[in-house]
Amino acid sequence: MSGSRRSLPRHSIASIKSAIQNVARFRWLIFFTGQFANFANNLVGSSLSLTIVAMIEKDKIINTTLDSNNSTIVMKPTSGKIHVDWSHVDKDHMLQAAFWGTLVMSLFGGRICELFGPRKVVSLALATTGSVNLLFPVISIHSFYGAYFVRVVQGLCAGLIQPSTYVVVSRWSTAYERTLSNGVVSSGGSLGNLISLPLSGLLVSSSLFGGWPAVFYIFGGFNLVMAVVWFIIIYDTPEEHPYLGEEELEEILTRRLLKSGAPAKISWGKIFTSIPVYAYLLPAFTYSWVVAIVINQIPSFYEEILGFSHEANGFVASLPWIVSMFSALVGSTIADKIRRKNIVSLSLIRKSFTAVGLGCVSLGLVAITLLKDKRIAVVLTLGVCKGLGTLSTAGYAANHLDIAPSFAGTLAGFAGAIASIASLAANEGAALIVGNKPTQKNWYKLFYISSAINFCGVVFYCIFGSGETQSWDPSCVRRQSVKSIMSNKSRKFSMKSINDDNNNHQNEPQQVQADQQNHPHGSVHHVTISTDETVEFQ
Secondary structure (H helix, E strand, C coil): CHHHCCCCCHHHHHHHHHHHHHHCCHHHHHHHHHHHHHHHHHHHHHHHHHHHHHHHCCCCCEEEECCCCCCEEEECCCCCCCCCCCCHHHHHHHHHHHHHHHHHHHHHHHHHHHHHCHHHHHHHHHHHHHHHHHHHHHHHHHCHHHHHHHHHHHHHHHHHHHHHHHHHHHHHCCHHHHHHHHHHHHHHHHHHHHHHHHHHHHHHCCCHHHCCHHHHHHHHHHHHHHHHHHHHHCCCCHHHCCCCCHHHHHHHHHHCCCCCCCCCCCCHHHHHCCHHHHHHHHHHHHHHHHHHHHHHHHHHHHHHCCCCCHHHHHHHHHHHHHHHHHHHHHHHHHHHHHHHHCCCCHHHHHHHHHHHHHHHHHHHHHHHHHHCCCHHHHHHHHHHHHHHHHHHHHCHHHCHHHHCHHHHHHHHHHHHHHHHHHHHHHHHHHHHHCCCCCCHHHHHHHHHHHHHHHHHHHHHHHHHCCCCCCCCCHHHHCCCCHHHHHCCCCCCCCECCCCCCCCCCCCCCEEEEEEECCCCCCCEEEEEECCCCCEEEC
């Protein structure tokens, strides 16, 4: 009977609604969409490292001799499948192609997204990446240079996608969740590698679409779907989004570090003379060197030296990315919790996570040279140590959001360009050291050099890194009232009135009083905004 129903008190309904909103913040849908954009992009970027082994494999028995005991491993031929006539050197050059595109576009991609917004830019980039990926199998069979051009185009698109996701983070995240939101978005790269490698291994060994071409068709199609999803969900700023609640919008605008309004002008001279900027960029180079080795060279090492098949190669090569994804999220969560409690400075947090994460990577590369032909031990050691490297997501990799939140996309673009240079250098180094003579000794030389390079980045960042917003960033002197932020928006807030009766107090911390009519107790909340990251609700 309807008359016997007991309705909940208004304050109970409000409490339930508030609890739901606290758990399901709309901005996290934005961050996870950014994660999947990086995921889609990395599906295409990393899949070639394993697929290319199947592409160039001829219809014959492959014999691989191990240095330690001169034993021979016989691998199954792939009879009946189409192959390309590329040498090992051609393979290394093809793996470099995308990095050239990323190098060029990353220099401008971050700033392009800051000026024109990430919504249309990323949608177009994802659609382009997916479209040319569908064409790659046909083009690669007929022309090495045509396939090379396709990879360059995909690299150009990656140079737009990656920094754009960090523009989204800088605009949508609040001060004490920027590490975790950055970790969520960046973990899409690890997730892409995690799915790409084992799935590629299965597809190249199947008969679907002729084997290895299936990798490009499926991953290309996913990028096209993701382009549509991105355009539907993502808007350039929180103020523009039609589905964002008023309460959450107010929370974002008052608690984020970034200033609202038009993109700020960049003081290039101050950026290029800033030591913390270089401290952020150097580990981006050194760690990206290692990542390039793991993505592009380790599958060949596993096959040529450890003797893994295509199927097994895909699964064992994915282990670092399983650990990477969880390390990034766990590390970012811990870093934000420490930051909220103000136990230590943000600079110390960034340096600690960088030292632990990247230090594990350097140790792991040396350790696998001591394990020789113990295949399981090598795979586990490399997987865990490289995976723990993404603890640096809460370290230097989030530092662009600290030192220059107004130009997070620009700095992320610079880091992407630096990463591309590192990747190119790493692949050239692999070609010179390993080349067409993939002996165990040559592979170990490459690992020693990579370990030393990575450790240099750790030391430099721990000495010169900073977690403080730099003086040349407009957010360093942020003094805005909620009224000035929201006065240009065409939406009505629950704030009934704003007390701004004395314009002579411009030099004092500005306070806004809002009378919330719907609050069951009619209480008044005072919001104080100052130059600090914090916003006090009294």
